[in-house]
Amino acid sequence: MEIKKLLFVTRFNHLRFDALLSLMDLKKAALNHVVFLNVIEREKVAMRRGKGYEKSAEIRLREKANIRFIDWAETLFEQGMEVGVYIVVGSFAAQVIQAAEKEDVDLIVLSPEKKGRLEQLYSGSDITEIVHRSATPVLVYKYLSRKGPLAENPFEKPLLAVSWSATSQRAIEYLKSLKAVIQEVELVYVASEKELKGTSAMAIQKTRKENRTKLEALCDELEDVGITAKPHVYVGDTVEELDKAARECQSSMIIAGSPGKRVWKDRWGTSISKGLTEKSVFPVLLIPPKEG
Amino acid sequence: MSKKVLIVDDDPDVRIFNATVVEENGYTPIEAANGEDGLKVLKKEMPDLVLLDVLMPKQSGIRLYRELKTDKTLLGIPVIILSGIAKRTFLRSQKALTEFGDKPVPEPESYLEKPVEPEDLAKEMKKYLE
Numbered sequence: 001m002e003i004k005k006l007l008f009v010t011r012f013n014h015l016r017f018d019a020l021l022s023l024m025d026l027k028k029a030a031l032n033h034v035v036f037l038n039v040i041e042r043e044k045v046a047m048r049r050g051k052g053y054e055k056s057a058e059i060r061l062r063e064k065a066n067i068r069f070i071d072w073a074e075t076l077f078e079q080g081m082e083v084g085v086y087i088v089v090g091s092f093a094a095q096v097i098q099a100a101e102k103e104d105v106d107l108i109v110l111s112p113e114k115k116g117r118l119e120q121l122y123s124g125s126d127i128t129e130i131v132h133r134s135a136t137p138v139l140v141y142k143y144l145s146r147k148g149p150l151a152e153n154p155f156e157k158p159l160l161a162v163s164w165s166a167t168s169q170r171a172i173e174y175l176k177s178l179k180a181v182i183q184e185v186e187l188v189y190v191a192s193e194k195e196l197k198g199t200s201a202m203a204i205q206k207t208r209k210e211n212r213t214k215l216e217a218l219c220d221e222l223e224d225v226g227i228t229a230k231p232h233v234y235v236g237d238t239v240e241e242l243d244k245a246a247r248e249c250q251s252s253m254i255i256a257g258s259p260g261k262r263v264w265k266d267r268w269g270t271s272i273s274k275g276l277t278e279k280s281v282f283p284v285l286l287i288p289p290k291e292g
Numbered sequence: 293m294s295k296k297v298l299i300v301d302d303d304p305d306v307r308i309f310n311a312t313v314v315e316e317n318g319y320t321p322i323e324a325a326n327g328e329d330g331l332k333v334l335k336k337e338m339p340d341l342v343l344l345d346v347l348m349p350k351q352s353g354i355r356l357y358r359e360l361k362t363d364k365t366l367l368g369i370p371v372i373i374l375s376g377i378a379k380r381t382f383l384r385s386q387k388a389l390t391e392f393g394d395k396p397v398p399e400p401e402s403y404l405e406k407p408v409e410p411e412d413l414a415k416e417m418k419k420y421l422e
Binding site: 035066069070073074077078079080082083084085086102103 | 346349352378381391
């Protein structure tokens with residue numbers, strides 16, 4: 001599960017070149033190929049009454065994107081990286097999935113949704129669609145402020161949200177392949193209120209101990225390959241607690257498993273990955289389950 | 293039989309433009325939309341000249357050029373790079389790849405920065421085909 005090739009999906013105003021540069025530490029792991037994608041959404045060049053299909057608008061938008069990409073590509077080419085470009089008209093999610101498949105990328109990097117709540121209700125979330133339909137991990141990149149990236153390298157100090165699912169184990173394998181880039185990992189399990197069996201202090205502490213023991217075993221697994229790892233148990237709303245934990249641990253990113261294509265409503269399903277991408281201030285890397 | 297010119301560019305409009313210039317000058321154009329396909333066509337068709345873009349999906353012109361100039365059967369085919377990417381960047385990237393352990397490659401025969409005037413392209417092609 002090495003990251004050799006990444007797809008950098010940008011609308012330019014939400015995800016800039018400095019975000020990509022902050023990921024260049026991945027070269028220490030295996031990264032050597034970046035593919036840029038800009039999707040010109042149909043409504044920007046759609047048929048208008050009396051005007052028809054705005055071919056000239058499409059050309060303008062394509063060339064504007066091309067000029068930015070040439071500039072970015074020159075920087076990467078000079079570092080000996082391989083670079084590719086797609087500028088396409090169509091539906092955002094479909095084009096991202098198509099480019100990821102054509103190029104067989106190992107990671108998709110994109111910015112959070114720009115859609116409003118009402119628009120999402122009407123047409124759905126692009127990120128949710130991409131995560132459900134793609135077998136490739138998705139990093140939802142976020143800036144802490146307009147000044148620049150949250151961390152110099154988001155992969156430096158990630159927080160892994162553990163759910164005891166097969167996807168969590170896949171995320172552990174993913175982390176191992178990034179050992180050249182990662183300094184330290186925080187492993188966080190969030191127990192729901194319901195999970196706290198009984199009302200006695202003993203029963204509640206037992207739940208904590210059980211999960212903590214399992215987390216420690218995962219930490220040992222990571223430390224065996226040279227990655228420092230720390231276990232943490234939190235209780236409450238998963239999204240809120242993960243965001244809280246990431247702040248307390250001064251993490252650079254949250255990594256979580258995303259639901260499988262057929263699993264729509266489990267606790268670690270749509271609501272968690274969607275909640276994290278929408279509510280957390282941290283970049284979120286969503287790892288899909290293994291195919292097949 | 294007229295000489296064959298392979299055009300490798302992901303932009304269909306650019307391919308049409310270049311193919312027209314090639315045909316108008318009495319040569320036969322062959323086309324490929326990216327570096328990966330370009331290499332396959334190169335080996336199959338053994339053209340007399342290659343017009344190569346740099347920034348393309350699948351495989352860039354930088355990698356295709358490197359494969360061409362390190363392949364004994366292909367390295368004699370002249371290459372004209374046609375790109376928005378500056379020549380300086382192209383040369384620096386080749387240098388970086390050589391520093392990473394790849395074989396050194398010679399400079400391309402010609403380098404024209406896009407957009408290119410048809411007469412400039414024709415003049416450059418003639419250097420290698422006549």
